[in-house]
């Protein structure tokens with residue numbers, strides 16, 4: 149029995165390490181593919197509100213996620229400085245700048261492609277994207293009124309270092325809002341199917357791991373965050389996750405008809421999206437959460 153468990157675990161590790169690619173290479177090469185997912189270059193899932201967002205309009209749901217996150221940051225209609233930790237192409241920053249004319253936004257990413265192209269999209273706006281590691285930024289302590297991390301801290305495994313750095317750069321009273329997928333149990337408690345989907349997801353999207361939501365809550369409190377509010381929004385995110393198979397087919401057909409091959413990174417991205425959907429179906433093991441907490 150023990151041997152079988154060890155073999156299964158070894159097999160899963162082998163699967164996880166197959167074709168592993170660096171996170172920065174992944175984003176440098178695959179970011180432009182996201183235009184197919186979102187015209188506004190939102191590199192995250194959406195937030196559906198019945199009778200408000202149309203489930204067939206993906207960008208409306210993706211932008212609703214921006215709106216929900218920004219609402220929780222409490223920075224509307226006042227001068228404020230926002231940090232977007234793992235900002236992608238700055239989709240959330242642009243949305244925030246549009247909704248608050250007094251806002252200044254700084255985004256950080258490790259991808260050169262995102263720094264260059266994201267800053268082009270931010271031209272003449274009060275925001276800038278810097279090439280910085282969100283685990284150890286060069287920002288001064290107590291500098292930001294708010295910080296957000298949408299589907300980005302998962303690349304560092306929802307590590308304590310990422311939360312500590314966010315805490316350091318926030319002003320007292322400043323809010324951190326994280327929107328991401330988390331585990332509802334420990335990795336070693338996942339069923340075979342769940343563990344398989346999870347390992348493949350982490351491998352193809354270059355994620356270190358997903359944190360266990362309970363442990364993450366405890367960690368945030370231990371760092372000093374107060375008013376830690378955890379919302380399970382899995383059902384609100386599900387309609388946009390269900391767009392994944394259609395987006396994969398549409399993207400592949402587009403490449404096929406344009407006679408363009410698929411880059412390794414694009415293939416990883418497509419497979420990662422598929423395994424995100426597969427992981428999401430294991431509802432007892434995975435959930436999508438918005439975490440709001442205050443320094």
Ligand SMILES: C[S@@+](CC[C@H](N)C(=O)[O-])C[C@H]1O[C@@H](n2cnc3c(N)ncnc32)[C@H](O)[C@@H]1O
Pocket residue numbers: 171175189190191192233234235236237238239240256257258259262280281282283297298299300301303304
């Ligand atoms: C899935 S994208 C999400 C982008 C953006 N938050 C959005 O929702 O559109 C993940 C982002 O995290 C960034 N990232 C991952 N690890 C990082 C790190 N250690 N420091 C800075 N950025 C990082 C990637 O470069 C990428 O921009």
